[in-house]
């Protein structure tokens with residue numbers, strides 16, 4: 667397979683761009699990461715893909731996964747958590763080897779009515 671075709675396949679499997687689904691959230695993430703001096707993560711945040719919503723089913727949770735990870739397994743030694751201050755609620759990122767794998771959004775106003783719909787459409 668041509669390299670382009672491989673990349674297009676990967677994109678198709680990785681879900682919609684978060685910035686297309688939640689432009690406001692992406693802008694906020696990038697801004698907060700830049701403010702923390704996390705410039706590399708700010709670039710990652712712009713290109714995040716919405717893979718799956720959190721399956722905890724808590725009404726106050728809008729967290730979502732941005733990279734595949736086997737459920738129930740630890741992230742490993744390359745993991746760190748980046749806690750941001752969005753001004754309301756909690757906005758934390760799980761970062762593994764420099765990649766944002768999980769966006770934790772708790773006690774926040776709805777980012778968009780389409781979170782569940784965007785994931786379920788897939």
Ligand SMILES: [Zn+2]
Nearest residue numbers: 720722727729
């Ligand atoms: Zn959750």
